[in-house]
Amino acid sequence: MSSRNRRNIVVVGASLAGFRAVEELRHQEYDGAITVVGAEPHLPYDRPPLSKQVLAGAWDAERLPLTPIGKDVDDLDVEWRLGVAASALDLGSDDVELADGTRVPYDGLVIATGAAVRTLPGQPELEGLHTLRTLDDCLALRADLDAAPERVVVVGAGFIGAEVAATARQRGLEVTLLEALATPLQRALGDEMGRVCADIHREHGVDLRLSTGVDGFDDDGHGRLRAIRLTDGTTVEADVAVVGVGVAPSTAWLADSGLTIDNGVVCDETCLAAPDVVAAGDIARWPNQRFGEVMRVEHWENAQEQGAHAARRLLGDLAPYEPVPWFWSDQYDRKIQLAGRSSADDEVQIVDGSIEERRFVALYGRAGRVVGVLGMNRPRPVMEYRQLIADGVSWEDALAR
Amino acid sequence: MRVVVDFDLCESNALCMQAAPEVFEVRDDDFLYVLDENPPEELRSKVEEAVRRCPKQAISIEG
Numbered sequence: 001m002s003s004r005n006r007r008n009i010v011v012v013g014a015s016l017a018g019f020r021a022v023e024e025l026r027h028q029e030y031d032g033a034i035t036v037v038g039a040e041p042h043l044p045y046d047r048p049p050l051s052k053q054v055l056a057g058a059w060d061a062e063r064l065p066l067t068p069i070g071k072d073v074d075d076l077d078v079e080w081r082l083g084v085a086a087s088a089l090d091l092g093s094d095d096v097e098l099a100d101g102t103r104v105p106y107d108g109l110v111i112a113t114g115a116a117v118r119t120l121p122g123q124p125e126l127e128g129l130h131t132l133r134t135l136d137d138c139l140a141l142r143a144d145l146d147a148a149p150e151r152v153v154v155v156g157a158g159f160i161g162a163e164v165a166a167t168a169r170q171r172g173l174e175v176t177l178l179e180a181l182a183t184p185l186q187r188a189l190g191d192e193m194g195r196v197c198a199d200i201h202r203e204h205g206v207d208l209r210l211s212t213g214v215d216g217f218d219d220d221g222h223g224r225l226r227a228i229r230l231t232d233g234t235t236v237e238a239d240v241a242v243v244g245v246g247v248a249p250s251t252a253w254l255a256d257s258g259l260t261i262d263n264g265v266v267c268d269e270t271c272l273a274a275p276d277v278v279a280a281g282d283i284a285r286w287p288n289q290r291f292g293e294v295m296r297v298e299h300w301e302n303a304q305e306q307g308a309h310a311a312r313r314l315l316g317d318l319a320p321y322e323p324v325p326w327f328w329s330d331q332y333d334r335k336i337q338l339a340g341r342s343s344a345d346d347e348v349q350i351v352d353g354s355i356e357e358r359r360f361v362a363l364y365g366r367a368g369r370v371v372g373v374l375g376m377n378r379p380r381p382v383m384e385y386r387q388l389i390a391d392g393v394s395w396e397d398a399l400a401r
Numbered sequence: 402m403r404v405v406v407d408f409d410l411c412e413s414n415a416l417c418m419q420a421a422p423e424v425f426e427v428r429d430d431d432f433l434y435v436l437d438e439n440p441p442e443e444l445r446s447k448v449e450e451a452v453r454r455c456p457k458q459a460i461s462i463e464g
Contacts, residue, residue, distance in 0.1 A: 304453070304454075379427050379431060383415040386419065
């Protein structure tokens, strides 16, 4: 199908990446049909507030729906198939099969089904034991927090776990935060930066247990969580817990499709997964030429930018997708921002402020180039260094700025 | 066009500054300053990009 002749584009996935793909299609004046399939029964909505403002009780769910610029959702002229998941993709006959047995034909397809929460091995279904990904997850957890539990246990001190712990703590609740690694976020940020993130929680009175995991969950005999047994031999009593141990790309529905699936849907540098098929957001794995790396990025901004890029690709724009990824996390009164790539193996240097002030900028260097920047309450320099990373500035030049 | 920022939502992520530095500046005090509330028409697509990129959806355009 020539990209110029598309008349029937289907977007599977009704969250941020899918939504921005739709918006971009219309922005590019594509006037054919658009069908969006979404497993959740909601129109596309924004997830970041689920671990922050909505969970805190500061916002209602009504503030979450995504809106296109300068128009209403209805103006996008989309056929919405919500509350039904896609169950298979048939590349041969160009259609998507849905869980209700219906088939949705397409001449252009955007795969944006994102990722789903991981659970711990043997994790039971219990009242009070939560994961957090969807609006419904958030409202259920919030109801439990509203009941003023004696203690909340958060399993996993990655960014989501950290935000949930911070939100719960700021609601005045006692929080125990468990992290299997010796330092939170160690693999992504390295020891020194990971330690700062840990210290912030302790400063706010969170009971942070490092190098500690879950041995098992005890219930009260009536299906409600009562306590959590930890790998250090202790038991924490809690009737509310949140497991935040990451997500896995939702590719099961594509297993028999013939697409290359390997920790996500594998695409080329333009986000094309197969003729007439693109992927975007948490599910997409693609070679980012700017970093010479194949990556899958779970950040909010990537869902947005890649969704738009994938839409343009479907319409024939062959530009490679080579962003400098950017990410933010709000915990207490700290704003953490991370741009580019960072890992525990990189050289790390603080170039602005100090850890002690809890206000600083740290650069990450690899193979002679600056590849990443981490900022805490320093938004302006983070953006400036993000541009240096985009420009391919050398490590030495970046340090000299 | 008129650029409107909801400062209750703005958290100075500075993505707007990257998209349209002629209009948006996050200064060293970490506050966002709108340099020109009525930018010229030729900046419209940059300002629209800033609107889109704001993770808090804090920016809107009137007219």
